[in-house]
Amino acid sequence: xxxxxxxxxxxxxxxxxxxxxxxxxxxxxxxxxxxxxxxxxxxxxxxxxxxxxxxxxxxxxxxxxxxxxxxxxxxxxxxxxxxxxxxxxxxxxxxxxxxxxxxxxxxxxxxxxxxxxxxxxxxxxxxxxxxxxxxxxxxxxxxxxxxxxxxxxxxxxxxxxxxxxxxxxxxxxxxxxxxxxxxxxxxx
Numbered sequence: 173x174x175x176x177x178x179x180x181x182x183x184x185x186x187x188x189x190x191x192x193x194x195x196x197x198x199x200x201x202x203x204x205x206x207x208x209x210x211x212x213x214x215x216x217x218x219x220x221x222x223x224x225x226x227x228x229x230x231x232x233x234x235x236x237x238x239x240x241x242x243x244x245x246x247x248x249x250x251x252x253x254x255x256x257x258x259x260x261x262x263x264x265x266x267x268x269x270x271x272x273x274x275x276x277x278x279x280x281x282x283x284x285x286x287x288x289x290x291x292x293x294x295x296x297x298x299x300x301x302x303x304x305x306x307x308x309x310x311x312x313x314x315x316x317x318x319x320x321x322x323x324x325x326x327x328x329x330x331x332x333x334x335x336x337x338x339x340x341x342x343x344x345x346x347x348x349x350x351x352x353x354x355x356x357x358x359x360x
Contacts, residue, residue, distance in 0.1 A: 206322045208255040209359045214238045216330055216351040217245035220271065223345025224337075228272040237263040237353065239285070245350055254359070258287035258320060261355075273340035276301050276310060283312065283328075284319075285355075291320035293357070297328075308332050316357060323360035328353065 216237040224231065240249035240260035251259050263285050284294040297314035310330040316322050330351035339346040 206255075206316075206320070206324060207359050208253065208321050209324055210251055210253045210256060210258060210321065210355070210357050212239035212249070212251040212261065212353075212355045214240055214249035214353045214355075215246035216353045217348065218351065219348045220346060223339065223342075223347040224271060224273045224276075225340055225343075225345040226273050228270050228275055231269055231271045233265075233267050233269050233271070235263065235265040235267075237265070237285075239353065239355055256320060257289040258291065260288045261285040261293075273337055273346060276308065283314075287320055289320075293319045293321050293324075295326050297326065303334070306334055308334055308337065310351070315360075321357045321359075324357040325360065326355070326357050328355045 214237070216235055218236075219234045221232045221234075222229070236245060238246035238249060238260075239262070240251040241262055242249060249260070251261070253259060263283060265283075267281075280296065280298045282294060282296050284292050286292050293316050295314040295316045297312040299310055299312045301308065301310050303309075308331070312326070312328045312330075314326045316324045316326060330353050332349045332351050336349055337346055
């Protein structure tokens with residue numbers, strides 16, 4: 173009988189072990205990335221105090237970023253979502269940065285966009301600036317870490333005409349820029 177009891181205990185123990193491991197595997201499985209994405213255009217109206225000159229100095233930067241939101245500084249926009257109900261977004265940011273006309277931004281940070289469907293998307297980014305013959309383009313790249321479009325790859329470009337930077341040569345500097353903005357979040 174002892175032998176027979178051991179035989180019954182082994183399958184029971186094996187079944188219990190399999191059930192336990194099965195639960196552990198299900199619990200440990202990573203969350204699935206979103207299959208949603210979006211492509212938006214809009215504007216980012218940015219003010220600088222004090223104004224930007226050719227000297228790097230601490231500057232308060234205020235950004236009114238609109239994606240498919242029309243207002244006084246955002247004359248046009250569009251958003252084309254895939255597997256999402258978001259059709260417009262906003263990001264309003266105030267930051268203290270060391271900037272100049274020659275060093276608009278080239279850093280990293282975290283951006284959060286509030287979507288019109290009540291969700292948000294947050295992503296850490298790195299930024300780079302390229303000054304061409306006629307435009308200055310700032311490009312942010314990153315991956316959405318939380319909220320709508322989680323796991324999606326982000327590329328956001330901000331473009332301003334170099335003529336808008338002529339004020340850099342004046343004592344008051346450039347106090348505002350309106351960047352044409354394109355945001356693309358592709359599913360992971």
